[in-house]
Amino acid sequence: MAPVELRQLRYFVAVAEELNFGRAAERLLIAGPSLSQQIKALERDLGVRLFDRDRRKVSLTPAGAALLPHTRALLDRADDLKRRAGRLSGSVSVRLGYVNWLPPDLTSRTAAVAQVHVDAWVAPSHTQAARVADGSLDLAVCWVRTEDLKRLGLRARLLGADRLYAVAKGGDSSDVPDVAARDTDVLIDDDVTAWAAWDAYAEELAQSTGARTVRISDGGVTGPAFFDHVRRSRRPVLNSPKGQTTPLPPDLIRREIVAPKVYWTWSLVWREAEDRAGVLAVVDALCERVGDLGIHAPDAWLPADDPYTLPG
Missing domain, CATH: 3.40.190.10 (Periplasmic binding protein-like II)
Structure with missing residues (x-):
């Protein structure tokens, strides 16, 4: 039998309590497909099917129902072990x-x-x-x-808090004007597994300030792909917290965002x-x-x- 991770057991308990993969995924703050894959991996490692599922409902199998109280007890013992080890050390x-x-x-x-x-x-x-x-x-x-x-x-x-800024085309940084939040583009990535928090933040920023959303699917919220999006855009593009300290290429400039100033906490x-x-x-x-x-x-x-x- 392959090793079983405590994280997978916690996922099993969440799905068993919700009997709905969507609600369990929201509760765990992970993507639904990722949760489904983890449960399938756990079933494979244990050698039993834990859930019966179709398009309308999810239910525990007899094996799943039998293992649920033992799983809860195991997780409680694992937490207790950590506490005892801390005291002994x-x-x-x-x-x-x-x-x-x-x-x-x-x-x-x-x-x-x-x-x-x-x-x-x-x-x-x-x-x-x-x-x-x-x-x-x-x-x-x-x-x-x-x-x-x-x-x-x-x-x-x-x-802590980061004041976000925009990145725009142009290599002369001697006299760069500020830009209003409504005049910026905000990138939203289709990969919610990686960018769920940023996407929620960006959507509300656009709705509140009038900034324009641009949907992408290449992870270009940060990194070299972000700079490529800036070069293709006619407007300054909001920088994410993950790009706050990344040096800009020589053909791009930083522009401060005003009206309002934009913060990430x-x-x-x-x-x-x-x-x-x-x-x-x-x-x-x-x-x-x-x-x-x-x-x-x-x-x-x-x-x-x-x-x-x-x-x-």
Whole structure:
């Protein structure tokens, strides 16, 4: 029998509780096809069919119903093992996931309260939030909506923010005019597995400001393909948080976005039911000195469902 991952077992429990792959995928914040593939892989590894499914309904097979309570008990024991190991080691170990940004002084701020292990799997915001919810991570730094927090049973505190800008054609950076948000293009990628959070953000930005959406299917929200989209566009193109520090090619320039200024927030998220002192101590250590991030109404824009949206 092939090794079975705890993550797959958590997926099994979610589908068994929802009896609907779409709702389970939303709850886990992963793509429906990916969830279906993971369940099929789990069934293959276990050698039994867990669900009967057709176009109208999903139901547990007798084998699935028999294994469900044992799976829940196994997950509870796995969580208990982690807690006991942490106590025995004499030092709290906290697993932290991220997308592409972390506080530069993370280690110095947390060293006194816990050993923070930054997870090697760099994943999109919706994936990292789901991993915190299912226990694969203790904390994550990601973009999150209020609706996500409620659905997944998470809490969040503001940790950082990026002011986004536009990239346009033109190599002379000596006197570059600002551009209104409504006069920019916003790329939306068809790959929701990788870009679900960005797509939701971009759609609302366009609806709120009048920016124009451009649908793509090549992952060009960032990277070299992004620069190619800029070269083909007649308008400046909004840069994503993943491209904030990437040097621009010499034929492209940066243009500041105004009316309104556009911000992307980074939240530290953890489980609402979290009661481990070490994890909560890391939350306090990272969030106690966030300070003024420059997000002020009425000249700043955040999505309406962003936990930090300001009135006005």
